[in-house]
Amino acid sequence: MLSKIPFNKPFIIGNEVEYIKDAISRGQISGNGFYTKKCHAFFESYFNAKCLLTSSCTDALEMSALLLDIEPGDEVIIPSFTFVSTANAFILRGAKIIFADSQTQHPNIDHTKLEKLITHKTKAIVVVHYAGVACDMDAICDIAHRHNIFVVEDAAQAIDSFYKGKRLGTFGDLAALSFHETKNIIAGEGGLLVINNKSFEKRAEIIWEKGTNRAAFFKGEVNKYGWVDVGSSFLPSDITAAFLFAQLEHMQRIQFQRKKLWNLYFDALKEISNEVGLPYIPEYATNNAHLFYLNCKSETERDNLIRFLKERNIQAVFHYLPLHQSDYIKNLYDSKELFQAQRFSATLIRLPLYFDMLVDDIMEIVKAVKEFYYSNQ
Numbered sequence: 001m002l003s004k005i006p007f008n009k010p011f012i013i014g015n016e017v018e019y020i021k022d023a024i025s026r027g028q029i030s031g032n033g034f035y036t037k038k039c040h041a042f043f044e045s046y047f048n049a050k051c052l053l054t055s056s057c058t059d060a061l062e063m064s065a066l067l068l069d070i071e072p073g074d075e076v077i078i079p080s081f082t083f084v085s086t087a088n089a090f091i092l093r094g095a096k097i098i099f100a101d102s103q104t105q106h107p108n109i110d111h112t113k114l115e116k117l118i119t120h121k122t123k124a125i126v127v128v129h130y131a132g133v134a135c136d137m138d139a140i141c142d143i144a145h146r147h148n149i150f151v152v153e154d155a156a157q158a159i160d161s162f163y164k165g166k167r168l169g170t171f172g173d174l175a176a177l178s179f180h181e182t183k184n185i186i187a188g189e190g191g192l193l194v195i196n197n198k199s200f201e202k203r204a205e206i207i208w209e210k211g212t213n214r215a216a217f218f219k220g221e222v223n224k225y226g227w228v229d230v231g232s233s234f235l236p237s238d239i240t241a242a243f244l245f246a247q248l249e250h251m252q253r254i255q256f257q258r259k260k261l262w263n264l265y266f267d268a269l270k271e272i273s274n275e276v277g278l279p280y281i282p283e284y285a286t287n288n289a290h291l292f293y294l295n296c297k298s299e300t301e302r303d304n305l306i307r308f309l310k311e312r313n314i315q316a317v318f319h320y321l322p323l324h325q326s327d328y329i330k331n332l333y334d335s336k337e338l339f340q341a342q343r344f345s346a347t348l349i350r351l352p353l354y355f356d357m358l359v360d361d362i363m364e365i366v367k368a369v370k371e372f373y374y375s376n377q
């Protein structure tokens, strides 16, 4: 049976279909075409940095690992409470992942415990702005700077969000965004690499284009193109870019609607904030309404709530099994305890949130959640 209220639903908002048709009629739907260039122009002014569209955020993270020349023996610090791609990108280059714990109030990386994870082998810190809420970037960049370590932002969830008034995605040497259908701005599958450290600009283009200097050739910077470095096919089709560009034109409307829905949840659930934890946003961060989660008191309570909602045709999900306890990592590394990451993994529940959601849908979910807590007391 189909859920009455699914967890996520892709949407179109403007000229997605028209732009795809237009891309085809222009005679080029492979990568780096008309709409890719339009997306690049949009993001380069948005982030004030060179940007490259990729087929996914996973791709942008893999490009980051290549650009940082990660090699076997290098250590990379990554929060355990994240999606597998954050770690996989660096594992693929042979790095040893040093898993970091979450904060007590928020699943984001606990910067106060970062410094003791650093060794002479540490090459990079990868931070994840969970739920689009900023990590403490002043503290993190300061630590990285003092130890001469690169910072990569996994900003997959963090479009249109800020740290002390500065846009997320502009802090790291590199930053990766996602346009997967579960994110705020979507293209089915899609991603972006933001290159804030200018020393990576040239090589990023080469790695993006299968290790060739094809991009420089088309800009007239070299008179023939060939194989000059390692690389892969990281660029998306112009069909993806056409869809994405139509969404970018309506970013404000999308964000306005998501924040409206998010605030409805928050205001209606405040009443039971003694029973269940509501999302926490530090004063240095903004809320981009990427996801709405609740933090239950125990794993049993969380699983019961998911079941309770499912019986009412509402699809809620949990998030992230901690990576340091995954089957893959358990076979490679000695076990360790990361108490907060394990706790969030056991107790966090994500409620449905998507652009086309109705106010009535939110109210129905709120009613069910309240019913669960009142009947449980």
Ligand SMILES: *Cc1c(COP(=O)(O)O)cnc(C)c1O
Pocket: 055, 056, 057, 058, 059, 082, 083, 085, 086, 128, 154, 156, 157, 177, 178, 179, 180, 189, 190, 191
């Ligand atoms: C969604 C997500 C990714 C992966 O994005 P894709 O575009 O699907 O590759 C990586 N990291 C985090 C934190 C995510 O939320």
